[in-house]
Amino acid sequence: MTLKHLLAAGALALAGAHATTADAFELGIVAFQMSAETHARVANAAEAAAKEKGWDVTVLNSNGALPTHAEQIENLVQRGVDAIILAMSKPVQFDAQMEAVSDAGIPLITVMSGSSPYALFDIQVNEYAVGAEAALYLLGQLNYEGKILTQRFESNVGTRIRGKVLDVVLSENTAVEEVGSHSMARTQSWQDDVRNGMSALILQNAGNFDGIWASFDGQAFIIDDLLAEQGMSKGDVVLVSVDGGKETFRRIASPDSMLMASVAIPFEAMGAAAVEAIDRIAVGGEPVDAVASGPYLYMNAVLVDQSNVDEFTE
Numbered sequence: 001m002t003l004k005h006l007l008a009a010g011a012l013a014l015a016g017a018h019a020t021t022a023d024a025f026e027l028g029i030v031a032f033q034m035s036a037e038t039h040a041r042v043a044n045a046a047e048a049a050a051k052e053k054g055w056d057v058t059v060l061n062s063n064g065a066l067p068t069h070a071e072q073i074e075n076l077v078q079r080g081v082d083a084i085i086l087a088m089s090k091p092v093q094f095d096a097q098m099e100a101v102s103d104a105g106i107p108l109i110t111v112m113s114g115s116s117p118y119a120l121f122d123i124q125v126n127e128y129a130v131g132a133e134a135a136l137y138l139l140g141q142l143n144y145e146g147k148i149l150t151q152r153f154e155s156n157v158g159t160r161i162r163g164k165v166l167d168v169v170l171s172e173n174t175a176v177e178e179v180g181s182h183s184m185a186r187t188q189s190w191q192d193d194v195r196n197g198m199s200a201l202i203l204q205n206a207g208n209f210d211g212i213w214a215s216f217d218g219q220a221f222i223i224d225d226l227l228a229e230q231g232m233s234k235g236d237v238v239l240v241s242v243d244g245g246k247e248t249f250r251r252i253a254s255p256d257s258m259l260m261a262s263v264a265i266p267f268e269a270m271g272a273a274a275v276e277a278i279d280r281i282a283v284g285g286e287p288v289d290a291v292a293s294g295p296y297l298y299m300n301a302v303l304v305d306q307s308n309v310d311e312f313t314e
Contacts, residue, residue, distance in 0.1 A: 025055045025283065027275070028076035031087040033064035036190070036218055038243050038267050042087040042111050045271030053279060064188040066093060073097040076106075083107045083278045087271070088156065091116035107282045109274045112265075114157040115295035120281065120288050123270045125301040127158045130242055130263045131165030133303050137261050138211050138240040145175035146210035149201050151194060151219045152183040159215035162242060166213060180205050184219065194222045202226055210237060217243035217262055224251060227258045234258055243267075244304060244312070252309045261305035264312070270299060 027050045031043035043059055050057045058081070062069035069089065076084055077100050084106055091098060091114050098118035101108045110122045138148070150166070153159040170176055182197035184190055198219075212227075214220040220241035227237065234255055241248075244264025251257035277297070280286045291297065304312055 026081045028081040028084045030060045034061040041267035042271040045268040049272040049275035085274045086110045089113040121292040123297045127161040131162035135166040135169040141238040147179045148211040150181040151214040153215045212239045214241040217241045217248045249312045264304045265301045
């Protein structure tokens with residue numbers, strides 16, 4: 001029997017135990033950094049979906065701190081919650097904690113985290129496709145020539161993949177040159193990290209770049225504000241990112257913002273899908289393979305720019 005099937009069996013045992021008591025199903029949700037809008041969107045949507053089912057829900061924010069994230073997962077295991085959802089976790093760093101979840105027979109689903117042998121599956125978009133779409137949009141707006149700055153983040157698997165795909169695209173389109181790059185190193189004070197790093201790059205390369213690629217929209221917002229402080233207007237440079245959301249769409253539609261496009265990821269739908277999957281597996285008794293056929297449950301992303309942003313702001 002595979003580990004995944006053992007996890008499913010443990011989940012069914014827990015579900016059966018609840019069927020004989022009056023206790024509500026208890027779900028633990030841990031978001032790695034709630035100051036990042038995307039983490040909060042997943043956690044809040046999962047919380048809302050679980051409460052609609054009458055479940056008891058505990059939502060925890062690790063504030064971007066690795067020790068806190070580990071401790072929060074361990075505490076949920078000790079409490080004996082019935083299932084756990086991790087938003088934007090890091091399976092490599094938290095392998096031991098996720099193994100403890102598995103050993104306790106607690107169904108675990110991660111969102112935008114990467115696969116783990118101790119999770120039922122990870123809910124994801126195809127980051128390779130997302131990265132290609134963002135990179136090709138940027139280059140297309142530049143007519144495949146010019147100079148760009150990049151704002152990267154290597155500590156998250158999704159943003160790291162997006163950057164690697166950009167590098168592949170650039171290697172095949174040598175008329176576009178990356179003249180400066182900043183890699184976000186901190187998670188707890190990431191806004192300051194991005195602001196300081198990109199402010200220096202923008203000043204160092206003033207008048208010498210045509211576009212900026214950001215690995216996620218939170219970075220793009222900071223860059224957008226920095227460009228505005230430099231007196232730039234929409235169209236002066238092409239700013240492209242990934243994530244989507246109300247603030248992203250507002251900026252894309254605004255004549256005062258430099259943000260031109262974002263590949264929108266359905267974070268709310270991902271949080272709700274995690275709850276629905278737990279309901280089907282741990283409560284309804286469905287096999288894991290009936291919900292996801294492998295280590296990932298993929299959802300679709302869509303590129304949003306001025307041509308279709310109205311569809312997302314109505």
